[in-house]
Amino acid sequence: MTTPPVTATGPPAVALSEEELSRVDALWRAANYLSAGQIYLLDNPLLTEPLRAEHVKPRLLGHWGTSPGLNFVYAHLNRLISAHDVDMMFVTGPGHGGPALLANTWLEGSYPEVAPEAAQDAEGMRTLFRQFSFPGGVPSHVAPQVPGSIHEGGELGYSLAHAFGAAFDNPGLVVACVIGDGEAETGPLATGWHGNKFLDPARDGAVLPVLHLNGYKIANPTLLARIPGEELDDLLRGYGYDPYYVSGSDPVAMHQAMASALEAVLAGIRAIQSGGGPRPAWPMIVLRTPKGWTGPSEVDGKPVEGTWRAHQVPLPAVRENPRHLHALEAWLRSYRPEELFDASGAPVAEVTAVIPRGDRRMGANPHANGGLLLKPLRLPDIRAHAVTVKEPGGTGTEPTRVLGRYLRDVFSANDSARDFRLFGPDETASNRLDAVYEATAKAWQEATEPVDEHLARDGRVLEVLSEHQCQGWLEGYLLTGRHGLFSCYEAFVHIVDSMVNQHIKWLRVHREIPWRRPVASLNYLLTSHVWRQDHNGFSHQDPGFIDHVANKSSEVVRVYLPPDTNTLLSVAEHCLRSRDYVNVIVAGKNETPDWLGAEEAALHCARGAGIWEWACTFPYREPDVVLACAGDAPTIEVLAAVSLLRKHLPELAVRVVNVVDLMRLQPESEHPHGMSDREFDALFTPDRPVIFAYHGYPWLIHRLVYRRANHAGFHVRGYQEHGTTTTPFDMLVLNDMDRFRLVIDVIDRVPGLARTAGVVRQEMATARERHRHWIREHGEDLPEVRNWTWA
Structure with a gap:
């Protein structure tokens, strides 16, 4: 040698x-x-x-x-x-x-x-x-x-x-x-x-x-x-x-x-x-x-x-x-x-x-x-980017596309400081954040070709097809006093499971050392998520990063599931202002109904979980059943199920609870964002059946609420590891989280309904079977699903 x-x-x-x-x-x-x-x-x-x-x-x-x-x-x-x-x-x-x-x-x-x-x-x-x-x-x-x-x-x-x-x-x-x-x-x-x-x-x-x-x-x-x-x-x-x-x-x-x-x-x-x-x-x-x-x-x-x-x-x-x-x-x-x-x-x-x-x-x-060395980011007013909502579900927008315009303005507002960067594995445009290129380009020191777009030596978007590098670059950037966001396909952020473990442990100890000063939080935006990866198939369908993070130190970990565009803006602003956390935001990039106006979204996100009075059938009556949801696709399915219940079981008192901050479900003794038992019972009741449609694996919800008085009354629907290349709604049917299945769950779990609503239950089961035959013949979802709107 x-x-x-x-x-x-x-x-x-x-x-x-x-x-x-x-x-x-x-x-x-x-x-x-x-x-x-x-x-x-x-x-x-x-x-x-x-x-x-x-x-x-x-x-x-x-x-x-x-x-x-x-x-x-x-x-x-x-x-x-x-x-x-x-x-x-x-x-x-x-x-x-x-x-x-x-x-x-x-x-x-x-x-x-x-x-x-x-x-x-x-x-x-x-x-x-x-x-x-x-x-x-x-x-x-x-x-x-x-x-x-x-x-x-x-x-x-x-x-x-x-x-x-x-x-x-x-x-x-x-x-x-x-x-x-x-x-x-x-x-x-x-x-x-x-x-x-x-x-x-x-x-x-x-x-x-x-x-x-x-x-x-x-x-x-x-x-x-x-x-x-x-x-x-x-x-x-x-x-x-x-x-x-x-x-x-x-x-x-x-x-x-x-x-x-x-x-x-x-x-x-x-x-x-x-x-x-x-x-x-x-x-x-x-x-x-x-x-x-x-x-x-x-x-x-x-x-x-x-x-x-x-x-x-x-x-x-x-x-x-x-x-x-x-x-x-x-x-x-x-x-x-x-x-x-x-x-x-x-x-x-x-x-x-x-x-x-x-x-x-x-x-x-x-x-x-x-x-x-850390200086607060100069953040634009999210109200300038909020979508107008005259009535819930009356319009639809692509949440991450709107967020991209907000991040563009974050770059512009902090241009002279150069202390904010966006990191991602070749997915900024795919995740519909490409408005940022109006303010900055992608960092690139190599040769360029005429067909290339948005490349510059001084760009502040860092894209490399290695989640490890994105995570490591962001950690080094944050720990030296700057701010950033990591955007990634939800299924593939698992590649950095071990790295986020170490960062969470670092922050846990760092927070206890008096001479260590707070640093900007590590913010994940997970999109192209499990419920809209129908075209890429089973390999791209995995919401388990939430479970991985939820096991870690409660002082550090936060998980947010905004149901629409304005709640995403509110959550993103909060996370960019925060210190010493690992924030996980899961949001879709496809068109989603706009449920809440800017002020309502800010209030709802501040609460972390709340009753949507406008979606309840009898909002001031004790509910017969609670339909809860966390995530954009589950929210749509819950509200579509409420529409069906209004039509077929008009006397049923249905309460709708939406959860944005997942850690709110834990007791206050387990997590700083946790609810007291009184708050929890006020939302979910101490004894009524709760049908919970959740973005990820259903057992996490059970783990978060197992100490609650009504835990036995919770029935959670979520991803069950069934996936393929199929239609968007079929993904929900395959995993039993579709609107028809939720109505069946209500009938099965509200005392007395099984005897009186047998015909409705049969109609819901027939609709699921009709869906199966329809997509195999037409290659798209049922018209009543594709064209559904909240009314």
């Missing part, structure tokens, strides 16, 4: 002087000492006495293998920032890099500023060590508790996406992103390299990828560390990068090589940002070091440094095995802590000499605590 040498373009790199070399090496050794100490030590942090078993933690947790490489990169970036006054963030891709980032933020003082108990003295160092992966302490990954972090690294694959999201609309910012070679095997990371095709040198910041090849994952070698050097070089250049290579294990040679490479890289970034022309090849670094560099070379006769055995805890039996205890002490003392920390435990001047000051410290960079 051959490795290309370190290369440099532009001005010649300056070699480190003896003094600079000594300072960088001291900082690196100090960070390595602190990283190992966090994994092992409970006491005796400065090794002022011989190490004993009781000084070691009873449970050894953490990851050593990646830490020395991260410390090496961090130390050299510190030197670069100090020498050139660079505004830089640090994104840690390798999983469980917590020891390294905690060590470096402790040394630079940013961690003691937010955690005063971990002061820069012996007792503070003891606290730093003791708290790591310890009950009541901090996790082993780069969690929200670590200043300067926007990326945990525990779930691999998204570091580059987060880095590019942070760099968009942040001119002057350099986002250094260390990519572990295990992480580099993931699909999202492989796609993440393409972020450079969307980065505008004139208006965005820069991303500096550092591909750290230490050769091994938890138990296996890594692909990019084993392929020939020429093949790796071809791969990275094919992605559009100009790679610089730093490889070895001798500290002196490696310090000189890394400093030289970083000087060349920074010069390359600045040359790109001051120039023009076609898309440039952005510089990056490939760093090859041994896994567990500077740690034990072997343990119990087996090699450790440079192997997979260094991944977690190289010496696993320190308390029980005297040889391991002796090896640990020798390892820790090899960093010469007496030279790095004074008698009080504070880092000496040589250690801190290359560390930047103030906000230039990567742990104190305000972009990594985006709420410090």
